[in-house]
Amino acid sequence: MLDLAADRGHERDLDRMAWERDRTTPPEGFPALPTIPAARYVDPDFLELERQAMWNKAWLYAGHVDQLPEPGSWFLTRNTGTPIVVCRTLSGEIKAFYNTCKHRGAPLVKEDQGTSRGFVCGYHGWSYTLDGKLTAVRDKRDFPDFDMACHSLSAVRCERLGSLIFLNGDPQAQPLIEHIGPMAAHLEELQLETLRLVDSRSYEVDCNVKVLLDAFLEVYHLKSIHENTVDRFLDHRAMIVTLWPNGHSRMVTPNRRPDWVDPGTKGMPEIPTVSEFTATNNISYHIYPNFVMPPAPTGIPLLQFWPLGPRRTRVVSSWVAPDHDPANPHPLWETRIKNWERILYEDLQFAPQIQESVEGPGFAGMSLNYQERRIYHWHEELDRRIGAEHVPPAARVEPVLAPFVEHG
Secondary structure, three states: OOOHHHHHHHHHHHHHHHHHHHOOOOOOOOOOOOOEEOHHHHOHHHHHHHHHHOHHHOOEEEEEHHHOOOOOEEEEEOOOOOOEEEEEOOOOOEEEEEOOOOOOOOOOOOOOEEEOOEEEOOOOOOEEEOOOOEEEOOOHHHOOOOOHHHHOOOEOEEEEEOOEEEEEOOOOOOOHHHHOOOHHHHHHHHOHHHOEEEEEEEEEEOOOHHHHHHHOOOOOOHHHHOOOOHHHOEOHHHOEEEEOHHHOEEEEEEEOOOOOOOHHHOOOOOOOOOOHHHHHEEEEEEEOOOEEEOOEOOEEEEEEEEEEEOOEEEEEEEEEEOOOOOOOOOOOHHHHHHHHHHHHHHHHOOHHHHHHHHOOOOOOEEOOOHHHHHHHHHHHHHHHHHOHHHOOHHHOOOOOOHHHEOOO
16 A cells, blocks of 8 residues: 555645646746757767766666576676676575686686586686685696685676666675665565566667667657657656656656556556556656666566667667566567567667767757756766766766755
């Protein structure tokens, strides 16, 4: 049952939606958003700053606990830009290590997934436990005064949000649950720890990662790109935004008909604790920098946007859902995922052409409106993580949104 505090929060959100629907200007005191320089999408030096100071030190989704069904299970992820092995130890703990032998850097595993009682480097046979401890070195006699304890695998920060596994390359990173701050309380109703992995697939697109990510931080584009799909039932003019610390945010877009139920989900198992507010509106949570999650009672798509280079992006689309049986999936899942892909392709279709345009002389920067403030919030956070003093003056964004960030 929904607690009173959450109920009052939803009442405030409904009031905000009504205000947004009827307003004739942005709210009093909201600043005109400064232009976002084009260099942030195309300049090699800036993109390298972004990679080192932000991507290498961010909490990034790696996978689902269902990918580690038993002790000894492991999978390899390369999405972070560096190969990392995520495993379930013999005691059941989930850990992550760089896929790098401490001898001469050879990979510990070559396949994408597997099960074993430890890791053995295929190059020279060094052996490690699933906890990362070095246990055997071939021809140890030739390593005088060798301390095995000093040659454990290099661990990667690994923490869970329910059944979702996140990694961070920064050993000093703030714990994940603290890092997402006020969002954590909002996610409790979703019972993420109970949800099973239904599907995961990826798509590669020729554009900078931010070109695609931007599209999922606003609904200003619905009438142009999704005219025959989601624009038919979502009211983008009544959309509300919550900006949270550390670059995280939430967007809620009401249905034109609050009693509307997607016919493609009728009869599917539901998360019993999902509130009426979540069930009857389109909510999208964003965990900075690249994780987008729009929940529904019958299942939740998980989107990640990964930079493969300055002009290429991988989009990973996964689904989690309640009471899912992988051996006997609900018959509606095939159609539901196809419908989702149709919407996703609508967003992907123009990205390569947008990339061509932002690289040309006709594009000096982005002029964002009030509805697109989540994008500006994303860029402000990027400069904070890089350190504004390290960002070339011509590429910086002016921080103007601090008064509008909610801390509780």
